Structures are given as structure tokens and as C-alpha cells.
Amino acid sequence: MSEVKYSKEHEWIKLEGDVATIGITKHATEMLGDIVFAELPEKGSNVEKDGTAGVVESTKAASDVYTPVSGEVVDTNQAIVDDPSKINQDPEDSAWFFKLKIKDQSEMDTLMNKDDYDKFAKETSA
């Protein structure tokens, strides 16, 4: 079974083999409000852990999307670019952002599990 991990920047990451699917958490979407614009990294580009790998914008403001691990972008989700409201509707499943072929499996160990993330999200939004 693949485990879903979470970053302090409110991304989720699900690893299957050496390919990781990354998106933003439900908590993140609730903080952002209605998402009206999404920009994704280019397929084939390389992204570095904690570097920017996209942008989401609500009616109010723009926010960077960070990648919680390093790797090569092997796929992006055009559906959320065409209809960004999908991110609010189903952030932790069909509205994923991009897939990475990861370089260093050990980077996963620096991330939080679900319980720790939920606690973190609650504390930081209080």
C-alpha cells in the first residue's frame, strides 16, 4: 500500500513505485477560497524539493505551489488548468497537480503522516 504524506506547505504526496503524485490539501483549499487559476510545471522539467512548482490563485491572491520532493515532472493535470474550480471540489484525489519521477526516496521521510499533518494544520490555522 502506498502511504500519503504531507508537507508544511500544505501539499500531499502519494508514492507508487518511484512515481509520486502531488496536489494541495483540502485544508489549503479552504484557506485559499475559490481557486480561479492554476499554473503547473512543464512536463520534462526538473523540480527541487521545497522549490516552486506551480501557482494557484484565488479571487483574492496568488500562492506558490511547492514540491515536497525532488524529481522530473512526468505528467501534469491539464483538467485543473482548464477548470480550476475542480481543485476546490476534489483537492486530494482527481484534482492532483503533477507527477514526479522521484530522485531520492529518503526525502519522503522528512514529511508528515496524516495525523501529524492534521494536527499541524489545526495549530497553524488557529
Added chain:
Amino acid sequence: MNTKKTSLYQLHQESNAKFVEFAGYQMPIQYSEGIVEEHKFTRNHSGIFDVSHMGQLFIYGDENLTKDLEKIFPLDLKNLKLNHSKYSFLMDKDAGIHDDLIITKTNEGFLIILNAACKDNDFKILKELLEEKYKMVLDENRSLIAIQGPKSSQILTDVVAGVKDLNFMSGNWFSFQDQKVYITRSGYTGEDGFEISIPNDFVDKLTRELINKGSKLIGLGARDTLRLEAGLCLYGHDLDKDKTPVEANLKWAISKERISKGDFIGSDIIIKQLNNGVSKIRVGIKPEGRIIAREKTKIFNQSDVHIGEITSGTFGPSVNGPVAMGYIENEFSKKDTKVFLEVRGKKHPANICGLPFYKKSYVKGATK
């Protein structure tokens, strides 16, 4: 500094408002449904906006007051009918804008609605200009709410009889629970609607009744997307002391009769700009893709020369795409001129367009 709360604070809280500090007040930016839903609900049904943070300045006086105010505002006030309103600005001697406002002739003088962030300064300026000859009250005992959208006329009529007969940009005194309320048919969303000035102790009751009749509370977030789609300026962003009404493309609001005579604060500059043209002017800007160009985004021409800056930009829920306004060198201000907007280091194509982005539906001749 202590942030102030409006008389609807309790109701905002009950309605799950997210608050932001705005001009020293705790104001609702949105409620649980979010900006896009609130925006669409206002366009399709009816939304209530708490704008009690705005200044309600009552100035009491006779024809001498009218004469003195004509030295300040570029309006033909002596021909303004009782209970009729005009959009105008308080300018400095260089025609820079201190504030934009709505002025209404009342039976005792004038009522001026001022922006929250400007009201105290406006009061000081006006008091000085009027040499303390008239009684001026920046009324903190009254709240101000707007009800906007196509169903608002019926909803408000069900609660306050008679408001349906008001024409756009006119008002009157009405009664709610034996309280005197001043209602004008106006607003800042591009929709038909009303603004209601009511004693603080009664605003909660009135608002709850309007909600019971089918209207909903709408936050400042949707107020911003609504006004921008309607092509209306927001002070501190699209208007400020470095911009004149002519540059802001608001010359329609300056009385022709007054221009021919001059003799109001800033008139020299206004007349010069009307005759000789301006170097920069406010325009609507529509990005070609989905990219959102926000305030301070730089505008470039096809030869990559910096020619202007965005002053307001967001996603327009009714337009279903990005919308923006900004100031641009006059020679590039023609409709359909292609420009480029620099967002996060990349230049994105956009076109100069007419305003509003979303067509108004104000009531000119009200049903009798």
C-alpha cells in the same frame, strides 16, 4: 490601534464570516459559500453588503452652502433636485483625488457618502474649506447597508413599502419600525439596488428581515469582483492623489456647465486636461488567457516598452475570466490595442477593452 466593529458584527459572526481589517474596521471578506458563489448570487438574486464603515456626512445649510460646495465639487449643485444624487470627487488644487463620493441633496442640506479610509481626512478638508460655517456631522449613529441584484427591489419593497418607485440615483426618507431611514437607489455592483442609511440599533433587525425574504449577506471580496466587472473604481487603487478625474476617464461626472465657468478646486488642471488631453488614462484590460494580472502588474507595448500599470485585477466570476483596469499611455488606450502584462516574469498578451466588463442593469424609469 483598536479595530472598530459595525452594528452587524454579531450577525456576520453568526453567518460564519471570515473577517479582515479594512480601514480600521473588522469587516467580512466572505461567508461560508465563498466569493464566487456570493458574486453570482448577487448578480442573479440579491445580496446585502454591510458598508457601515463608509462615512455618512450630513452637512446642513441653505443656498449659501450650495454655493460654497460648488467651489469644491465640479457639480451643478444649484440645479440638483431634492433627493437626487451625483457621483463626484474631492480634489486638491492639482485635481488629484482625495476621495470619490456620492452627494445627495436633502431637505436640510446635503448627504455625502465617503470612503471609509478617507472619511476622517475628508471631514477635516471640508471643514476647513467651508470655514466652519455649516453644521457638519459624520454620523457614527447610523449604519449603511446596500442591497444589490435583480431581486432586491421586490425584497426591499416587502420590508419597506414604496422603495420600488425610486429612480436610479435618487432617494427619499422611508420608515422602518417607526425609524427614519434614508434610502437611495444606487450601489456599486453594476446591478439595480439600494443603499439604506438606518440608525445602528435597527440595522440588525432590518438585515435579518431582508435575509428572511431571500437576500443573503455578501462580503467585501465579492463586492470587489462585482465592482471591477462593472468597471467601477476603487479608491486607493484606481484613484488616488496622483490621478485626476480626467485621467481616471471619469469626465462624464464633471458638469459641463461648471467646466465652462471653472472656479472649483482643481478646475485649472481639469480644463487644461480636457482641452489638451492627458498623457495617461484609465482603461479596461482583458487578458487573453486565464492569467490574472493584479494591482501593480506592469503593462508593455508590442515593442516591449513599459507603458502602464494595472491598478485592479482579479477573476470575474460572471465574465468567467480575468478582468483588469489600469493606467496606460494615452496613445495605447484605444480599444483592441494589444498589450503585454508581466506576471511572474513572463509577458502575457491582453487587449485594451471598453468598460464595463459586465453590462449594467440600472433602473432608469422605475415602475409606478
